[in-house]
Amino acid sequence: MMIDLEKFADHVGIARDYYDCNGQYTQITKEARLATLGAMGYDLKDEKGLQNIILKEEITPYNEILDPVTVIREGERPFIMMRTLEKLSEAAVLSWTLTLESGEVYKGSCPLNEIEIADYEEVQGRVYDTRRFIIPNEFPQEVASLPLGYHTFKVAIDDGVVHYDSIEQSLIITPLKCYEPEEIKQGRKFWGVSVQLYSLRSRNNWGVGDFHDLKLLLKAVHDRGGEFVGLNPLHAGYPANPDPDMISPYSPSSRRWLNIIYISVPDVPEFSTCSVAKNYVASSAFTKKLQSLRDRDYVDYKSVLDLKLKVLEMIFDYNRMTDRRSNRGKKFLEFINQGGESLMSMATYDAMQRTFYQKGINAWGWMKFPKEYQECHGPFVIKWRELNKELVYFYCYLQFLAQEQLQDAYQAACDEGMVLGTYRDLAVGVSEGSCDVWADSDDIYRGSAEIGAPPDPLGPLGQSWGLATIEPHALRRSRYKQLIELYRANMQSCGALRIDHAAGLYRFWWVPVEHKATEGAYVNNNIHDWLGIIALESQRNKCMIIAEDLGTIPLELRIALKEVGALSYKLFFGEKAHDGGYIAPQDYEKQALSAVTTHDMPTLLGWWSDYDLKMGQELGIYTEDDVKRIGDERKYNKQRILDSLHGLGSVGEEVPRNANDIPQMTHELILGIERHMCRGSCVLFSSQIEDWIGVLKPVNVPGTFREYPNWRRKLTVNIEDLDKDNFVKELTKAMTQAREEASDK
Structure with missing residues (x-):
């Protein structure tokens, strides 16, 4: 038989067209669709083999009588x-x-x-x-x-x-709906802050923000009237990789486990009884190195990890954590038992990668491991794990500590009466060389394409993110096992979960290897099943869901997210009316979280001063013409912002009415913008600490990799000093009052 590949692409869920973020109808080329079909695992060059596969896939549901999974919502x-x-x-x-x-x-x-x-x-x-x-x-x-x-x-x-x-x-x-706290059901509205955890400074951390800093920040925010702290993805990274640029929280090794760099070593219970570790940490050489790491403006991930891992190994070896006779030993071994195969794979991956790097192998991903170790569940890996049991257990111990400390920070916030406490961020995916792909026993990942996005105003050439694709039919055949574990793990120790690029719940833009981002195609997911599972885990874990629904979002997804009770995501700079003015926050959708900016945008100080444009030109992102065009548009936008702030009474005469009279961002203008947003209708408003303390440089510049130190820039003020700032006191008081006013309406 002749195979109609276009119809077969329809059958497996590859879209023929879509409407872009501007509502423009766009057709996907035949070439892109067929390339995506190949990336899903179908060999289009072997017609006979493909026919056999199609026939097998066609008859399997009838031979099996039942579908592998049925999701029924109330x-x-x-x-x-x-x-x-x-x-x-x-x-x-x-x-x-x-x-x-x-x-x-x-x-x-x-x-x-x-x-x-x-x-x-x-x-x-x-x-x-x-x-x-x-x-x-x-x-x-x-x-x-x-x-x-x-x-x-x-x-x-x-x-x-x-x-x-x-x-x-x-x-x-x-259930039909995701979890919603009783206070929000009653109509109350809250503010909180979003922060990159690694960027936190404190007098006692080891050169990177950690879980102890998180606990301090949660208390500081709550003391000022806030009810949550939103975090960057806390997913496991690559602790053995010496490349200083391989540290993006949005390109992790595992979304199931945590980044061990956030462990606060002094808070480890075993540290206080380990004289070897305590003496080492108290030495003048260590103290000097530690202070140097704290003083730096950018996180030195490798040096921080070297320090932490050396001390944590001392603690692990000294305390014999696998001893069942101690309470801590029992607790640790129970953690290993509960973590199961997933934890053991994560610990083995980290231990192996470290060992291979020490032998001079550039083991940046499992594909670069020696061939016999590229199969996670194969006999060579099993034997290696047995021969290196103590090292593998050490990496299990690190996950044990990270989970324990994150939960401790969250529990402290709950004990203080914080409504949400921490809100976590779920990244879109993992990189191809990650532990999650290596340990994939269900064969759901595909390495022949990357997740990305079609062209939009932020990425006119499209985007390709270097993240492995998940084949939706394989995921369903696996009964969504990994998806369930993923959501469940990320709803621990938090009151809310932000799903980055929520468009992926409906469909992902697949970019086949050796293709441009514009040459991709949409592959549909089973949104009914995914949202049902999210709602179930949300209710069980008492965790709100925030869907980052910016960009190219189909109307069907927006409707489905609203129906299931997920919060939408509203950015001040993106909420503009047809006449070019800014929509009043009071007219935003209620079922949403609003914010002024995000980690992918310049800070308020940087935006108003055009620092991002100057830097973008230096980095080669913008041409001189781009800077002129965007700068002119920004002048117009600044004026419309002032018109909106004055028109709604969010600022008084302390803020000039003409944008030309405000060359630099001022405290009065920042306070006005934050008050303006807090008076809005959205149930949650998220501010950024950078805008409280006047940080100029962005934490991330989209479109750059090694050109800019992304994901490393620290804040400029210690957490302990945050509440001593008179402007911070004035600002947070105004935000709290504005939220209370909004709650009464």
Whole structure:
């Protein structure tokens, strides 16, 4: 047979077209669609082999009778679809087994002909009926309403001659809505701050912001009236990689585990009893090195990690953490048991990478490991882990400490009465050379394409982010195991989770290797299933969901996010009316988090002074013409901002009405902008500490890699001194008052 590749691309969910962020209809080229089909794992050059694969994929759902997973949300018709051969005996009997998440098992049977036929079709010369098994009609009274959670379901059909067994289906029952704190249900509105954790300065950290600093910041923010601290992704990085530029929190090694650089060594319980470590830390040489790292304007990741890991190894070796006779040993071993295969793979990856680098191998990703170690679950890796058990356990210990300290900071905030406490950030994906890809036992990742974005105003040439793609059909076949673990892990120790690039819930822009970002295509995900799982984990973990829905977002996704109760993301600079003016924050959508800027934008000080344009020209991002064009547009925008602030009474005559009279950002203008946003309708407003203390340089410059020290710039003030600043006191007081006023409306 001749294969219609375009139709097959339709079948696997590769889009033919889309509407861009400006509402412009855009067709995806045939070449891009076929390249994406190849990146999904189909060999388009082997027509016979491809035919066999297509035939196998076509018949598999009918042979398996049930789908691998069914997600049913509250209020939806409780159907389980099954496929049976048309020509079965009239005497055929269907037997079913339902196993609840709690372990309870229910069984039953009925004549097959009592199960409604919803459709039929001919597949490979045989006719199959699609039957609709209705829940809870067929179940006993005690399970008339299935509880929320992860259950399993399977059936068997016996017609007296042949016996058919289905696969075991994962039956997921999910709530309609994500979690919402009672205070927000009651109409209260809150402010908080967003910060890059590594950028925090303090008198006692070791050259990078850590979990102890987070605890201090949470208290400081709450004391001033704030209810949350939003963080950059805390995902595991590459502690053994000596490359100073491989530190982006948005290109992690694992989104399931934490970045160990954030461990506060003095807060480790075993540190106080380890004389070797204490003496080493107290030495003059160590103290001098430590002060040097604290004083730097940019984080020196390698030097910080070298210091921390050396001391933490002393602590681990001294305390014999795998000793079951101590309470800490029991707790640690229980952590290892709960972490399971995922934790062991993460620890093994870090231990291996470190060992290979020490041997002179540039092991920046698992593809650069010696060949026998490139298979995570292979015999060579298993043997290596056994021979290097103590080193692997050490990296398990680091994850143990990181989880413990993050939870401690969050619990302290809860004990103080903070409504949300920490809010975490979930990155879009992981890099191709990451632990998550290496340890992928479900074969969901594809290395022949990268996640990116089509052209938009922020990236006119499109974007390709170097992140591995996830094949949606393989993910579904795996019963969403890794997706569930991912959301569950990232909803720990926080009151809210921000999902970066929420467009990915609906579809991802795949950029096949050796193709430009403009030559990609959208691959659709199963948004119904994904949002159901997110809602279930959100409710179970009492964690709000914030969807970063900027850029090219389909209307269907916006509607679905609203229905499930996820907060939208509103940026002041992006909320403009058709006449070029700025929309009043009071007219923003209520179900949203608003902010003035983000980590990908210049600070307020940098934006108003055009520092980002000057720097962009020096870095080669902007031409002289670009600077002129953007600068002229910015002058116009500054004036419209002032018009809005004055028009709504967010500033008084202390702020000039003419933008030309304000060459530099002032305290009065910053206070006015923050007050302006806090008076808005959004339930949450997130400020940036950089704008409180007048930081000029950005933390990240999109479009650069080695040209600018991204993800390293520190704040200019110690946390301990933050609350001593009179302007910070005045600003936070005004923000708190404005939020209270907004809550009363």
